[in-house]
Amino acid sequence: MYYAILCEDVVNSTPLRKSARPAHLARLQALADAGKLLVAGPHPAIDAEDPGDAGFTGSLIIAEFESLEAATAWADADPYVDAGVFSKITVKPYKRVLP
Secondary structure, eight states: OEEEEEEEEOTTOHHHHHHHHHHHHHHHHHHHHTTOEEEEEEEESSSSSSOGGGOEEEEEEEEEOSSHHHHHHHHHTOHHHHTTOEEEEEEEEEOOOOO
16 A cells, blocks of 8 residues: 655754755665655745755655555654654555546
8 A cells, every 4th residue: 555654844954854865865766666656755845846945844755565554664764854854754544546
């Protein structure tokens, strides 16, 4: 089943994101390589592809896991968590309908 991992950033998270980004992307690439990643990306703080100094307010990851517990454990082990990027993480079951 798919799970949506909704992450909210701390204020001024950009420097924290930069330090942990390579390890964060490597974990996402591993999910993609396993055919389990539906989509992943950050939420810009402003209505722009590149928010510049405004940074990001959080991230969304939708991926396939064996259970809610497995998805939560995966999210809790993200390098962004260790770096202090996220203030809150919510993991919910996600049912893909379209496309």
